[in-house]
Amino acid sequence: MLKQVEGSHAVAEAVALCRPEVISAYPITPQTHIVEDLGTMVKAGGIENCEFLLVESEFGALSACIGSSAAGARSYTATSSQGMLFMMEAVYNASGMGLPIVMTVGNRAIGAPINIWNDWGDAMSARDAGWIQLFVESNQQAVDVHIQAFKLAEQLSLPVMVCMDGFILTHSYSRVDIPEQEQVDAFLPAFEPRQVLDPAVPVSMGAMVGPEAFTEVRYLAHHKQMEALELIPEQAAAFQQIFGRDSGGLTKSFECEGAETVVVTMGSVIGTMKEVLAGMRADGISIGALAVRSFRPFPKDTLRACLQNAKRVIVFEKCLAVGMGGILAMNLRMALKDFPIRVHSAIGGLGGRPITRANLRRMFEKGIRDEMEEPHFHDIQMDIVERELERERAQRRSGSIAENILQDVGVVAAAKTI
Amino acid sequence: MAQIPESLQKVRFYQTGTLTVGNRLLDAEHRSVQATLDRSNSLDSGHRACQGCGEALGARFAIDAAMRATDNRLIAANATGCLEVFTTPYPETAWSVPWIHSLFGNAAAVGAGIAAAMKAKGRKDVRVIAQGGDGGTTDIGFGCLSGMFDRNDDVLYICYNNEAYMNTGVQRSSATPGAARTATTMPVGKDPGNAFNTGKSVPLIAMAHLIPYVATASVHDLHDLEHKVTKAMGVRGSRYIEIFVPCPLGWGSKPSDTVKIARLAVECGLFPLIEAEHGEITGVTKIRSKTPVADYLKLQRRFAHVLKPDNAHQLEQLQAIADRNISRFNLVDDQGGQE
Amino acid sequence: MKTPFAITLDVGSSLLNKTGSWRTERPQYLDRLPPCNHACPAGENIQQWLYLTEEGRYEEAWRQIMDDNPFPAVMGRVCYHPCETSCNRGQLDEAVGINAVERFLGDQALINEWRMEAGTSTGKRVMVLGAGPGGLAAAYHLRRMGHEVTVFEASPQAGGMLRYGIPKYRMPREKLRAEVARIEQMGVALQLDTRIDDVLAARDEGAFDAVFLAIGAQLPKRVDIKGNGEPPVLDAVTVLRNTELEQTTGLRGQVVVYGGGNTAMDVGRSAVRLGAKKVTVVVFEAREHMPAHEFEVTEAREEGVTLICLRAIREVHGDTVTLEKMVPGEGRWPQPTGQFENLSADVVVQALGQNVDTALVDALTGVRTAEGVVQVGADMQTGCAGVFAGGDMIPSQRTVTTAIGHGKKAARNIDAYLRNGAYQAPEKHEVVNFDMLNTWYYSDAPRTVRPMLNVMRRQSGFAEIVGNIDQEAATFEARRCMSCGNCFECDNCYGVCPDNSITKLGPGLRFKFKYDYCKGCGLCVSECPCGAIKMIPEDI
Numbered sequence A: 001m002l003k004q005v006e007g008s009h010a011v012a013e014a015v016a017l018c019r020p021e022v023i024s025a026y027p028i029t030p031q032t033h034i035v036e037d038l039g040t041m042v043k044a045g046g047i048e049n050c051e052f053l054l055v056e057s058e059f060g061a062l063s064a065c066i067g068s069s070a071a072g073a074r075s076y077t078a079t080s081s082q083g084m085l086f087m088m089e090a091v092y093n094a095s096g097m098g099l100p101i102v103m104t105v106g107n108r109a110i111g112a113p114i115n116i117w118n119d120w121g122d123a124m125s126a127r128d129a130g131w132i133q134l135f136v137e138s139n140q141q142a143v144d145v146h147i148q149a150f151k152l153a154e155q156l157s158l159p160v161m162v163c164m165d166g167f168i169l170t171h172s173y174s175r176v177d178i179p180e181q182e183q184v185d186a187f188l189p190a191f192e193p194r195q196v197l198d199p200a201v202p203v204s205m206g207a208m209v210g211p212e213a214f215t216e217v218r219y220l221a222h223h224k225q226m227e228a229l230e231l232i233p234e235q236a237a238a239f240q241q242i243f244g245r246d247s248g249g250l251t252k253s254f255e256c257e258g259a260e261t262v263v264v265t266m267g268s269v270i271g272t273m274k275e276v277l278a279g280m281r282a283d284g285i286s287i288g289a290l291a292v293r294s295f296r297p298f299p300k301d302t303l304r305a306c307l308q309n310a311k312r313v314i315v316f317e318k319c320l321a322v323g324m325g326g327i328l329a330m331n332l333r334m335a336l337k338d339f340p341i342r343v344h345s346a347i348g349g350l351g352g353r354p355i356t357r358a359n360l361r362r363m364f365e366k367g368i369r370d371e372m373e374e375p376h377f378h379d380i381q382m383d384i385v386e387r388e389l390e391r392e393r394a395q396r397r398s399g400s401i402a403e404n405i406l407q408d409v410g411v412v413a414a415a416k417t418i
Numbered sequence B: 001m002a003q004i005p006e007s008l009q010k011v012r013f014y015q016t017g018t019l020t021v022g023n024r025l026l027d028a029e030h031r032s033v034q035a036t037l038d039r040s041n042s043l044d045s046g047h048r049a050c051q052g053c054g055e056a057l058g059a060r061f062a063i064d065a066a067m068r069a070t071d072n073r074l075i076a077a078n079a080t081g082c083l084e085v086f087t088t089p090y091p092e093t094a095w096s097v098p099w100i101h102s103l104f105g106n107a108a109a110v111g112a113g114i115a116a117a118m119k120a121k122g123r124k125d126v127r128v129i130a131q132g133g134d135g136g137t138t139d140i141g142f143g144c145l146s147g148m149f150d151r152n153d154d155v156l157y158i159c160y161n162n163e164a165y166m167n168t169g170v171q172r173s174s175a176t177p178g179a180a181r182t183a184t185t186m187p188v189g190k191d192p193g194n195a196f197n198t199g200k201s202v203p204l205i206a207m208a209h210l211i212p213y214v215a216t217a218s219v220h221d222l223h224d225l226e227h228k229v230t231k232a233m234g235v236r237g238s239r240y241i242e243i244f245v246p247c248p249l250g251w252g253s254k255p256s257d258t259v260k261i262a263r264l265a266v267e268c269g270l271f272p273l274i275e276a277e278h279g280e281i282t283g284v285t286k287i288r289s290k291t292p293v294a295d296y297l298k299l300q301r302r303f304a305h306v307l308k309p310d311n312a313h314q315l316e317q318l319q320a321i322a323d324r325n326i327s328r329f330n331l332v333d334d335q336g337g338q339e
Numbered sequence C: 001m002k003t004p005f006a007i008t009l010d011v012g013s014s015l016l017n018k019t020g021s022w023r024t025e026r027p028q029y030l031d032r033l034p035p036c037n038h039a040c041p042a043g044e045n046i047q048q049w050l051y052l053t054e055e056g057r058y059e060e061a062w063r064q065i066m067d068d069n070p071f072p073a074v075m076g077r078v079c080y081h082p083c084e085t086s087c088n089r090g091q092l093d094e095a096v097g098i099n100a101v102e103r104f105l106g107d108q109a110l111i112n113e114w115r116m117e118a119g120t121s122t123g124k125r126v127m128v129l130g131a132g133p134g135g136l137a138a139a140y141h142l143r144r145m146g147h148e149v150t151v152f153e154a155s156p157q158a159g160g161m162l163r164y165g166i167p168k169y170r171m172p173r174e175k176l177r178a179e180v181a182r183i184e185q186m187g188v189a190l191q192l193d194t195r196i197d198d199v200l201a202a203r204d205e206g207a208f209d210a211v212f213l214a215i216g217a218q219l220p221k222r223v224d225i226k227g228n229g230e231p232p233v234l235d236a237v238t239v240l241r242n243t244e245l246e247q248t249t250g251l252r253g254q255v256v257v258y259g260g261g262n263t264a265m266d267v268g269r270s271a272v273r274l275g276a277k278k279v280t281v282v283v284f285e286a287r288e289h290m291p292a293h294e295f296e297v298t299e300a301r302e303e304g305v306t307l308i309c310l311r312a313i314r315e316v317h318g319d320t321v322t323l324e325k326m327v328p329g330e331g332r333w334p335q336p337t338g339q340f341e342n343l344s345a346d347v348v349v350q351a352l353g354q355n356v357d358t359a360l361v362d363a364l365t366g367v368r369t370a371e372g373v374v375q376v377g378a379d380m381q382t383g384c385a386g387v388f389a390g391g392d393m394i395p396s397q398r399t400v401t402t403a404i405g406h407g408k409k410a411a412r413n414i415d416a417y418l419r420n421g422a423y424q425a426p427e428k429h430e431v432v433n434f435d436m437l438n439t440w441y442y443s444d445a446p447r448t449v450r451p452m453l454n455v456m457r458r459q460s461g462f463a464e465i466v467g468n469i470d471q472e473a474a475t476f477e478a479r480r481c482m483s484c485g486n487c488f489e490c491d492n493c494y495g496v497c498p499d500n501s502i503t504k505l506g507p508g509l510r511f512k513f514k515y516d517y518c519k520g521c522g523l524c525v526s527e528c529p530c531g532a533i534k535m536i537p538e539d540i
């Protein structure tokens, strides 16, 4: 059914259609609306046989899901930013134990400085945690990928994060096709856990494993993710069969076949980019784009196949490995290591910095000219940076960088709605 | 054995009054769970706890009683700590109940999740226990525990209190008593050992959440312990039981003294045995014969310095704490009688 | 379930880890000797029969007593119960009322007419001299072993001092008669009114293969007191014997008894019952050194007997008894002061003990006597082969129970002698002392008070003064027993083992260690209430 709804609400409806049995909730912007809406649905009786737990922290939220999932219940929670960090110990634990929890990450920057706006810092902090991480570009995708996520998680016995850009998707209203319950039921079978806490067949879960088996345990975790590389496209195809939409999958190409330059990115920014790239192509520039939809597992082979004929790749990402550079870029370079392809790394949109069509085009053109710094900080105000560096050189106690920059920018009143 | 004649069942002595684990003179239904041939042995042989570990003992006492009370329909969530490490090193588990270990600080939340799952699935019959050491309970797991109480999740949380972080090598926790030596509160300086006027009472804090049931128990008094676990399992909602479990390694005591030390802790007043419902104290287990705290302390090297003349003030302080417990909880019958 | 590798484990797997290898000491179950048993002159397995009584298994309990002592009903009345004196429970609150329970069981046997059977006949014949407790006990045990036994008794009735010494109010005769009858019913021949003076002749005449002498100490010890025969100076043995035979005792008016032992109390108290106006017991020793049992003294005084201590009777003249005051001297022996006082009396009775009539053994070659008693070896045999002796006539405590113990021991040795062997007593277990117990586990329980006849009735007749305890009280009292040194299946070890290393074998079968897992922590030993487990070093 087509609806004009907020992204968060759309996700809530999608999750509800998946017949979750336990949902735990803890507020943090910008994922709050999702669990608020789910809470209302459960309370109103809209989701049958579902327990809604108002926990005391994100650590509690995911821990409760660990318990409920281990007890054989389809379990869901959502978080963002600081919340992700606060639950991090449980994040690793859930995947280590192979519990098929689905968690929405309303992507948001990580402090300090505290910032409520969108980037991928939170998701990236958990990139090696053993979860499957799927990035979506629209609210329709968000709906569809959540439905696929439960199936994937349960089939593999691995937890899945569905990463959607905070505010840009979570708080935006758009037309979304909310599937029918019968469709979802046809796609997503009841949860049949691979392991379960059951008095009839007792097992001990969460053993202590020493050097004698730890490597093997880790190898098997990696192996499972490799299995996911096959399963994810299969499920996307199966999804398309029932729902008629091309959603999910490992990657999505936007006219990158035959393009000299390919922009590689994730998430919602592809929407803006598509328009910019269309304009550039109209101007005769050979340029396409490729969206990475599954960041973990990282679809190396698919990316190689898609990009092998490109001359250059410009990776645009909303995250930074401080002291190193672009994270997606690093991953991609590893994938393309034996191809004669130039890979530029651009980092932008940090902490919610707006990405405009104009500045994107400028950046792409710089890339095409192969004039990009490594890494390239998109839309950075270098004058401010210079001034601060100058100050630091001048005096030992130069104060907080964040404070100083805010002074410089003139935004004294920082956002109060943290 | 011949059936005990009906007429002799009138002779209540050694029947209701008995303190031993079993009693061949009792009707089967009045015997302790631990005395039965078919107790679950939820924590079975082959675990790697130290010799005479009070925690291993307390856990079997408690979980077996809970198993009996729930007709063996029980799931347990365990915090990181000795109890977890000594029971489940790959490839061997000593648990015979469905059991999960997730993290150090989240046992209460994991338990809450399991309980929610059972509720969602309509499995009212399956009950949940979350458990951990004092560190996992009073410190790092405290947030999750308080959250569980707050939501009144249908979980019995059991804290095995051995008064320090044992698994990491005996460091102070907020359950470590004043003057006690730990690796982080060494007996040096002018106030050797752990500082006085620190720490917290989780039973009292639990009561402040107004949850249906809170109790303290000790491995030396099995009947009291089983009674409390059984009672707890008969109630829905959040319940908390703290079990006093001496640790020979951490306390520097003889493995064979574990039960004796627990008994003395209670008999001297330092560890009061209480029961509370919805925030009100509803019962105390009276001290049978009041003992000076020194009798309790002298069996443990962690208190060795307290018994030196130089530290007489510490002994006085500990005695004062015990005395205060006795008067606060009315642990000794005024009539001078026993029970 | 296809569970994740290493992280999820199947139950029961820890059993592969044999933690028994950690051990340096191993616990072991053992039976230690309870102090009551140790102190019982008849060697009764008291703990065991209390254990059975707790469960209401009275006949089994009684038979347990009967293994050692054929006189439970008598014991429950006259035994001075050293078992209770040494009972460990005495250090906790008060000793277990063993004697009261024994009497209860003894009486149950009489009410229910429980019987004992003779053993399979061996064809051997044993002659017993004296139907006192020593002789009868020996006869009983020998009969159970299958020997033919004839008891020769000089008096018209069996029982020895039980009948002719101990007054009725302490030892009702029907009980004695019944317990003796039960022995007769086993086929023991009793020849009353038959005094034997020539042991060997009698032996040969009856073709006996062995002899047991238990003639007791029948001759009154007397001191010479100056006087003219008025008032009469009698002796306790004769007085009590005449009381029993219902003949004139001479006890009348103001009675003065001389002596500080139990016999003096018996005489004094009998005199009260026979209507004496005033009874005074003159005691040589200081009050605290009187040989009489405290309860006897107390009861005597309750009944109106007056006690004068530290006095020696120096002269009896007319109606006056002259006493010399004594003062405590070195040790127990008082010293004269040269100060005198008078007491009026209608009759004086000396109760200063008894001597053995050793004339009987004079004719037996090899038999040695010393200090007025017959000497025997560790096997109770006199220097004359095949002639054994026991009871008051050999060096002993001179109590009924001691005589009974002698009878048992002699019977075993005689049996061995008749089989041409030597009796090998089983090795004695280590005695459990109070420190070996963990008494916290025993509920507080005050001792049952035995009912006593009121003083008025005590003063006016020979009715038994100590009453029976009922079944409930007996059960209660039995349950006060701490089962020192002997497992009573309290399940403590089974419960307190942190390693679940003990198998409970089920009712009556006790427990077994799983040494595969026992780490040797010793908690079971510490928490065994009754000290029935011990740690022994592991040889590594």
Ligand SMILES: Cc1cc2nc3c(=O)[nH]c(=O)nc-3n(C[C@H](O)[C@H](O)[C@H](O)COP(=O)(O)OP(=O)(O)OC[C@H]3O[C@@H](n4cnc5c(N)ncnc54)[C@H](O)[C@@H]3O)c2cc1C
Pocket: C078, C079, C080, C129, C130, C131, C132, C133, C134, C135, C152, C153, C154, C155, C158, C159, C160, C161, C162, C165, C166, C167, C194, C195, C196, C197, C214, C215, C216, C217, C218, C240, C262, C263, C266, C360, C390, C391, C392, C393, C397, C398, C399, C400, C401, C403
């Ligand atoms: C007044 C009194 C009160 C006592 N009270 C107690 C008491 O309360 N508790 C207690 O434990 N002890 C008591 N005693 C001691 C106890 O009675 C004796 O220690 C015990 O009876 C000794 O037993 P026995 O078999 O050796 O000798 P006895 O009981 O003296 O029996 C010996 C028997 O042998 C017979 N006899 C002797 N010579 C011959 C012979 N030549 N031929 C045939 N038969 C012969 C005698 O007639 C007698 O029946 C008391 C003693 C007295 C005198």
Ligand SMILES: Cc1ncc(C[n+]2csc(CCOP(=O)(O)OP(=O)(O)O)c2C)c(N)n1
Pocket: A089, B055, B080, B081, B082, B083, B104, B105, B132, B133, B134, B135, B136, B137, B140, B160, B162, B164, B165, B166, B167, B168, B173
């Ligand atoms: C988050 C985290 N911090 C610290 C630890 C290290 N750690 C493991 S067990 C333990 C001590 C446990 O103490 P307690 O809860 O009292 O249980 P005990 O071992 O004394 O039974 C600690 C500090 C950990 N595993 N996880």
Ligand code: SF4
Pocket: B048, B049, B050, B051, B052, B053, B054, B055, B056, B082, B083, B086, B162, B166, B167, B246, B247, B248, B249, B250
């Ligand atoms: S350190 Fe203490 S709590 Fe840990 S196993 Fe040893 S005795 Fe038990």
Ligand code: SF4
Pocket: C034, C035, C036, C037, C046, C047, C050, C086, C087, C088, C089, C096, C098, C480, C481, C482, C483, C484
């Ligand atoms: S308590 Fe029982 S076993 Fe122990 S000495 Fe007393 S009667 Fe004998």
Ligand SMILES: [Mg+2]
Pocket: B133, B134, B135, B160, B161, B162, B163, B164, B165, B166
């Ligand atoms: Mg601890």
